[in-house]
Amino acid sequence: MTPAEAEALARAAHEGRTDKAGRPYADHLKAVAEGVRIRGGDDDQIAAAWLHDAVEDRALSERWLDEAPLSRRAKDIVRAVTKRAGEPPEAYAARILATPGALLVKEADLAHNADPARLAVLDGPTRKRLTEKYTRMRALLGLGESSGSSAAD
Numbered sequence: 001m002t003p004a005e006a007e008a009l010a011r012a013a014h015e016g017r018t019d020k021a022g023r024p025y026a027d028h029l030k031a032v033a034e035g036v037r038i039r040g041g042d043d044d045q046i047a048a049a050w051l052h053d054a055v056e057d058r059a060l061s062e063r064w065l066d067e068a069p070l071s072r073r074a075k076d077i078v079r080a081v082t083k084r085a086g087e088p089p090e091a092y093a094a095r096i097l098a099t100p101g102a103l104l105v106k107e108a109d110l111a112h113n114a115d116p117a118r119l120a121v122l123d124g125p126t127r128k129r130l131t132e133k134y135t136r137m138r139a140l141l142g143l144g145e146s147s148g149s150s151a152a153d
Contacts, residue, residue: 001069006047007033013059020130021121028112029053035108042101044070048077049105056082077102081109093140107143110134 001009010029017025033049041049047070054060055078065075080099083092096102112118114134119127138144 001047001074003033003043003046003050006050006070006074009060010050010054013054014057017057017059020126021118025053031112032105032108035111036105039104039108041104041108044074045077045101045104047071048074048081048101049108051078052081052105052109054078073101076100077105081106089137089140093137096141103141106137106141110138110141110143114138 007030011026014025014029019025019028029050029052032052033046036045036049051060051065051070051074055062055065065078068075070078076099080096080102096106114131119131122130
């Protein structure tokens with residue numbers, strides 16, 4: 001599956017969905033895919049960026065992912081960045097770090113999620129909670145300070 005095919009699939013799977021700020025969810029996916037591209041990501045990483053929330057958000061099933069015409073590496077990246085119910089952040093970060101190519105996708109995701117302009121439209125308590133969550137995950141992943149890009153996933 002090419003990045004363009006992954007984009008079309010992700011847009012269809014998330015059709016009608018919005019982020020916490022009320023914007024079309026596909027805008028977040030596009031920003032993450034673009035963030036991966038500008039950080040030097042390859043086609044597997046860009047395709048995974050388009051699909052990074054699809055299984056977690058139940059827009060697509062795990063079975064779909066198993067059978068998808070994606071490379072094994074792209075599937076592994078999607079699985080790595082898919083949060084699991086009740087999973088401690090440390091275990092989630094460890095899985096990302098252990099999966100080749102996944103850190104770049106998660107870095108782009110966090111950059112978009114933590115974009116001050118995107119966070120600014122949220123209520124104070126939500127903005128504070130998400131900022132702390134994203135800062136902690138960046139630290140667990142060894143990414144240091146946020147480089148922002150756009151936000152509230």
